[in-house]
């Protein structure tokens with residue numbers, strides 16, 4: 198059956214047919230503790246009743262209207278999303294379907310802002326080495342990892358990669374005659390859960406503000422509560438010690454709990470740059486995705502709920518740090534990377550085969566050669582965390 202797929206994924210030998218909370222079940226009925234959530238997508242777990250209900254009820258009304266119109270549910274979703282991102286300075290939103298599309302839209306918005314204000318030639322977008330921004334030709338150009346760049350050129354022009362956490366390199370790169378925006382992840386996900394230091398983020402905010410370069414946060418993996426605040430950038434301060442504001446924020450992955458969706462949001466400077474005809478998407482704002490997204494926002498954007506994500510994350514990180522086989526632990530909230538001595542991929546495989554002769558299998562992710570990545574669903578229980586930690590110890594021993 199699998200050879201009808203293009204050979205684009207290095208797949209593990211398991212086929213799933215149902216899920217429940219933190220658990221997935223394969224076609225033979227074996228169960229697996231899911232600590233990856235489909236790469237931060239199933240943030241409320243599998244088969245979460247309110248999400249199932251919202252999606253089914255919307256499906257029974259209508260599945261889609263085109264963007265000649267709007268729908269009650271997508272309008273409410275957009276409103277709640279802008280409200281949730283208001284502490285970061287966001288004013289309005291464009292609804293898309295995926296992360297790459299959200300970042301593409303953000304780049305278009307940044308370029309038009311700069312063009313209107315400064316004329317042609319000031320279109321470069323600076324990004325960080327080790328970043329991941331998507332798989333389209335433009336978002337690959339933005340992605341600062343060479344391994345993704347072979348075979349697919351020529352890429353979209355106007356992207357410059359600099360090392361992260363390097364204020365000198367940043368200062369040199371942010372040339373106000375050529376640069377329209379700085380696009381970054383507060384914590385790089387794909388390349389190994391690599392956080393940017395607070396001093397670097399504060400310097401970035403200051404340099405961008407002084408030069409009118411747009412500060413763009415890719416919160417596709419870090420957003421929607423993943424790090425214990427609705428957006429990860431809320432945990433940083435600007436150079437004056439005030440809460441950090443962004444000019445553009447992109448979201449996807451967990452935004453609709455498992456239904457494909459993405460978004461880019463604009464702040465004060467950028468909210469009226471795009472006008473009718475500038476951008477569009479057939480599926481963007483899809484009512485079923487919006488209905489799912491509303492459940493996610495209502496559940497996650499709550500201080501008590503977010504505090505629980507932080508608490509569980511801290512407990513996980515503290516236990517992992519005590520494991521002598523774990524070389525380093527990084528991350529915030531329920532976005533955690535751990536460096537191990539062995540290669541990560543065989544550990545992922547062992548997590549699958551464990552289901553054959555033990556009580557259950559384990560689903561974890563990798564991020565780089567020697568890093569395991571944990572992105573569990575937000576309702577994960579303390580006993581499931583304990584079970585996960587025990588299995589991780591067993592697998593890396």
Ligand SMILES: *Cc1c(COP(=O)(O)O)cnc(C)c1O
Nearest residue numbers: 295296297329330331386417418
């Ligand atoms: C996953 C991811 C993307 C790309 O999202 P897709 O929905 O796969 O296009 C972009 N940026 C970051 C930080 C991501 O984690």
